[in-house]
Amino acid sequence: MEFEKAIEFLRTRDNFLLSSHVNPDGDGVGSILGMLGLLQKLGKNYTVITEDKPQEKLSFLQRFDEFTPYNHEMKGKLSFSSAIIIDSPHLERIGTPAQLLAKDAQILNIDHHVSSERFGTVNLIIPSAAASAQVVAGLFDRLKIAIDQDSADALYVGLSVDTGRFRFNNTTAEVFRLAARLVEAGVQPDLIADELYYQTSMANKTGLAKVLESIELHFDGKVATSFLGHEFLNSPDGKDVDTEGFVNQPMSIEGVLVAVLIRENEKGKTRVSLRSRNDIDVNAIAGQFGGGGHVRASGCRMEGSIQEVKAKLLAAIGPHVK
Ligand SMILES: [Mn+2]
Structure with a gap:
């Protein structure tokens, strides 16, 4: 039911603002970049604005440059009536980009935090998911859209980071099944692990x-x-x-x-x-x-x-x- 409402939201609306929590992490960034792949297939327009620039170590991901950090000049110039907020349990956690939402803005809230405040007009919250990336993959599946390689890389990053490199107790059989499909879509686990964990200063x-x-x-x-x-x-x-x-x-x-x-x-x-x-x-x-x-x-x-x-x-x- 939640998936159906989310899909209707994506189909009927356009010109989305996408955002995640302040200091977006591997799951926030990976989920948004995966979502961009889906929106492109649906022929939708989008803008990605987060309070902070994401970690530089994630810049190997395709479309990473779509992330724009918020600046005060945006206020007054930009106003969005549709937004997709991913991996943020409260709306306040996205910080300054919340000021770009129109008064009557409709929000699709995608998340896996148990503590989610379900602040969206439509809430796609799956607490049993290990990562928001897993929820975004579920949208691809229900829309019967194949996950392209760039989106697969991004979703794999979310999965890897939020399971502590496939180590935490949220590392379910479902997580491995999705990881296997992402590898079939072209993900190279060795290269991604290297970028994420073995390139420190x-x-x-x-x-x-x-x-x-x-x-x-x-x-x-x-x-x-x-x-x-x-x-x-x-x-x-x-x-x-x-x-x-x-x-x-x-x-x-x-x-x-x-x-x-x-x-x-x-x-x-x-x-x-x-x-x-x-x-x-x-x-x-x-x-x-x-x-x-x-x-x-x-x-x-x-x-x-x-x-x-x-x-x-x-x-x-x-x-x-x-
Ligand atoms: Mn997460």
């Missing part, structure tokens, strides 16, 4: 080395802490470092149940990432310090030196691992 390696060096084990090896100090983060190398995924390093030590990465962005101001296994609730632990997230992945901001922050965190984590 030297600054990232320097940062990673510092994180590895800082790892300490506590509570009989059940908790691993790590950190990056402000001296490094504000150095020429540190400024460009992308710390996404660094917390997986202490987490991937045998026996570790809770991993901590403390980023001291400025002296005395930190951002903490927490990960866990065995359903230890790091959402609750982060909540004690005003943060939150998911049961197995969360974060918070804390004030104090790295040593002080670490001591407070260990006191909070201790009861969960004893």
Whole structure:
């Protein structure tokens, strides 16, 4: 039913604004680029505007240049009465491009977040899907349109990123079936993995080395802490470092149940990432310090030196691992 309404929306409307959440990730970008392939087949016109320019590492995808970052001159000049918003649980999460929606704008909301606010006129929300890319692939199928190679590459990126490289517990048989079809459509998994995960900067390696060096084990090896100090983060190398995924390093030590990465962005101001296994609730632990997230992945901001922050965190984590 949701698919039928979405298809009617696409068939009967035109001149779509496409957008996703701020700092669009591999799934947001991949899903939009896949959607562009579909809209081209349907002979529709579109404009892609996001608050931020997507990550440069995704620029190998065809049609990547269709992404335009929002600028204030657009306001007043551009007004869209039809929009397709993908992979964003709330309308506010798309940021500034929301100002380009006409008062009576009709929105097709495509997503897989359980927490979706279903803000669209038509909501195509499939929480059992691993990625929004999987939902977009479902649109191709129901329209009986073959997935072209450029769209296949883009959808594969969404699938790979949102399943943590086909590793998280959302990596279902359905995900592999779609991945297999995308490979049949021309996707080369080795090339895409290389672009996404094996083309990082030297600054990232320097940062990673510092994180590895800082790892300490506590509570009989059940908790691993790590950190990056402000001296490094504000150095020429540190400024460009992308710390996404660094917390997986202490987490991937045998026996570790809770991993901590403390980023001291400025002296005395930190951002903490927490990960866990065995359903230890790091959402609750982060909540004690005003943060939150998911049961197995969360974060918070804390004030104090790295040593002080670490001591407070260990006191909070201790009861969960004893
Ligand atoms: Mn997603």
